[in-house]
Amino acid sequence: MTKIKSVSAIEILDSRGRPTLLVTCRLVDGTVGRASVPSGASTGGAEALELRDNDPARYGGYGCLKAMGHVNNDINVHIAGSNFETQADLDHALIELDGTPNKSRLGANAILGVSLAFARTVAIQQNIELYQYFAGLSGQSATLPRPMINLFSGGIHGGQQTAIQDIQLVVPNVDTVQRTLEVISDVYRAAAKRASERYDMRLLTADEGGLAPPFQSSTDMFVEAVASIEDAGYTPDEDVVLTVDVAASHFYEGSKYHIDGEILDSDAMTDRIAEWCEQFPVISVEDGLADTDWDAWQGLYKQIGDDTMVLGDDLLCTNPERIQRAIDTRSANSLLLKVNQIGTLTEALRAYQLAREAGWQVVVSARSGETEDDWLADLATGVAGDYIKVGSITQSERLAKYNRLLVLENETDLTLASG
Ligand code: PGA
Ligand code: ZN
Numbered sequence: 001m002t003k004i005k006s007v008s009a010i011e012i013l014d015s016r017g018r019p020t021l022l023v024t025c026r027l028v029d030g031t032v033g034r035a036s037v038p039s040g041a042s043t044g045g046a047e048a049l050e051l052r053d054n055d056p057a058r059y060g061g062y063g064c065l066k067a068m069g070h071v072n073n074d075i076n077v078h079i080a081g082s083n084f085e086t087q088a089d090l091d092h093a094l095i096e097l098d099g100t101p102n103k104s105r106l107g108a109n110a111i112l113g114v115s116l117a118f119a120r121t122v123a124i125q126q127n128i129e130l131y132q133y134f135a136g137l138s139g140q141s142a143t144l145p146r147p148m149i150n151l152f153s154g155g156i157h158g159g160q161q162t163a164i165q166d167i168q169l170v171v172p173n174v175d176t177v178q179r180t181l182e183v184i185s186d187v188y189r190a191a192a193k194r195a196s197e198r199y200d201m202r203l204l205t206a207d208e209g210g211l212a213p214p215f216q217s218s219t220d221m222f223v224e225a226v227a228s229i230e231d232a233g234y235t236p237d238e239d240v241v242l243t244v245d246v247a248a249s250h251f252y253e254g255s256k257y258h259i260d261g262e263i264l265d266s267d268a269m270t271d272r273i274a275e276w277c278e279q280f281p282v283i284s285v286e287d288g289l290a291d292t293d294w295d296a297w298q299g300l301y302k303q304i305g306d307d308t309m310v311l312g313d314d315l316l317c318t319n320p321e322r323i324q325r326a327i328d329t330r331s332a333n334s335l336l337l338k339v340n341q342i343g344t345l346t347e348a349l350r351a352y353q354l355a356r357e358a359g360w361q362v363v364v365s366a367r368s369g370e371t372e373d374d375w376l377a378d379l380a381t382g383v384a385g386d387y388i389k390v391g392s393i394t395q396s397e398r399l400a401k402y403n404r405l406l407v408l409e410n411e412t413d414l415t416l417a418s419g
Contacts, residue, residue: 002122003028003083007114009071011064014039014369015397016207018062022371023071023113025121033121037113038340038376039369041207042156042165042247044291044314046322048343051107067107074106075114087137090118091346108343115344116375130375131408134382137349144177144405144416145364145380145388146170148243148284149184151191151228152213152221153206155247157368163259164218165247166210167225168389169240170283172419177405180416183232184393187240191228207368208391209398217260222280237281244276245286249314252290266296274303284309284363286336291315297331309334309361318342318351327358334361337385352383365389370397377404386417 005026011019022036039050051070053063078097084090094114098106123133135142149169154162169187171180188211195213196203206212215221222242229240236242248269251258257269264272266289273288285304289296291314301310313336316322326332335355339348355362364380366389377400380388388405391398408414 001029001083002085002125004079004081004118006080007071007076007117009068009110009113011068012036012371014371015395016041016369018369019059019064020369020371021064021067021071021109021113023117025114025117027121027125029125031121031125033117033124035113035116035120035375036371036373037109037116038367038371039109040338040340040367041369042250042314044249044317044341046291046314046317046319047341048108049102049104050109050340051104064109067110070106070110071114075110079114084118087115087119087122088346091115091344094344095347103343108340111343112340115346116339119345120375130378131382134379135384137345138352138383140382140384142381142414143384144409144414145385146172146417146419147177147180147184147402147405148363148387148389149180150208150210150392151188151225152215153208153210154212154215154218154221156250157208157210158206158212159204161212161214162218162221163251163257164221164244165250166208166245167221168243168245169225169229170243170387170419171240172283173239175416177402177409177416181393181402181406183234183240186232187228187234188393190231191224194224194228194231205392205394208366209395210392219276222276222282226280241281241283243284243286243309244282245313246273246288247314248287249290249292252293255293257290266293267299270296270300270303273300277304277308282308284311284334286311287313287315289315291317294325294329294331297326298329301330301332305330305333311336311363313338313365316351318348320347320350320354323351323354327354332360334363336389337362337364337383338367339379340367349383361386363387363389366391366398366401372397372400374400374404377401377408381405381408381414384417
C-alpha cells in the first residue's frame, strides 16, 4: 500500500545559490523520502515551466515560494489520503491537477519534486535501491552509465568568452567508473596547468565546475582539450575522446549563428561542426544547431550522423512529441534526458522509451543548477543510460552523483555501459 499521508516542500539553495525545492513524501505506514529539484540556465524554449516568484525583492526574482505553496496546499490536499499503485498513477494525477500543457499552473519544479520524492519513498518502502526502482519503471536491466565529464565551459555556463557552452571528456575503453575518474582527474589537472600558464591568471570555474579561461575562440577549446589529454600522458581518440555541447540556440539570432565574432548561416554552421568532428576526436555533438532550426538538423544528421552522436537537448526538451518529430525527420540519433524539462518521471520515461525504440543512444543529464541530491545517478543506472552528464569533477553537487556511482560499482555486480 502506497497511501500518501502528506507531501510538503521547503525552499533550499542550489549550486548557483538560487532557491529550489526539496520535497518530502510521507506514507501512511510511516515511510518517509525526500528529493530535490535541479534547475537549468541554458534552458530550451519548449521546456515545462519552472515556476519562479519573480519578486525582485527576494533572491532577485528566483524565489520558489509559489511553487512551494502549490506542493504544500493544492497538491497535498489533492493527493493526501490517496493510494497510488504506480508512479504513473501519481504522475497522471499531478498532470491532471495542473491542467496546462507546460505545467505552468503548479510549476514543473513543484510537480517534479513530488514525482521524485514519491519514487524515493516507494523504493524505501519496498526496501530496494532507488536504481532498482527506476529499472522496474523502465523495464531495463540496470547498467552503470559511462560518465561524460565537463572540462571546459564557455557560453552561458562560462561567462560568454566563447559561443559554445561545454566540452566534455569520455574515457571509452576502461571498464570502471573509478578508473574513468582517475583519468579525467589527470586531464583536468593538465588543463588547469596549461590554462594558468597560458593566461597567467588564477583559474575560474564555471557553473558545472569546469575550467573557463578566456579562450580566444570556440575552436581553441577543442585544441586545448586535446593538448591537455596529451599533456596528461594519454592518447586523444584512443584513451580519451571529446563531446561538445554547442548549445547553439543561445547564439542564434535572426536565423544566424553569432559565433565568436563571425555570423554563420545554418549551412556554414553545419560545416563548422563537421570540421570540428574531422579535426578533433569528437564522438557527440549536442545542440549543434538551434532548437527552432529543424530543417538544418536534417542536414547536420546527414553530414555527421553515421559516426557521431547527434544529440538533442534544447531541440527535444525530453518531450515525446518533439522526439517523435526528430525520429520521423531523421534530425537526431541521441536523446539528452533531463526530467525537469518535462516535469514528471513518467513522461521522461516515455521520452526514454521512444528514443530506445528508434535505436537512439541516451545521455542522462544533470542541470547546471544542482543540489547534493544523487537521484540522477540512480536514474541513469536504472534506465541503463549509455552516458551520464553531470559536469566536472569539482564541486560537491556534481560529485554526489559520481560518488554514488562509485558506491554502486563497489557494492553491486553492475558493470559500466560499453563506450
Ligand atoms: P542547463 O545546461 O542545465 O543550464 O540547461 C545543461 C545543458 O545544456 O546540457
Ligand atoms: Zn545542452
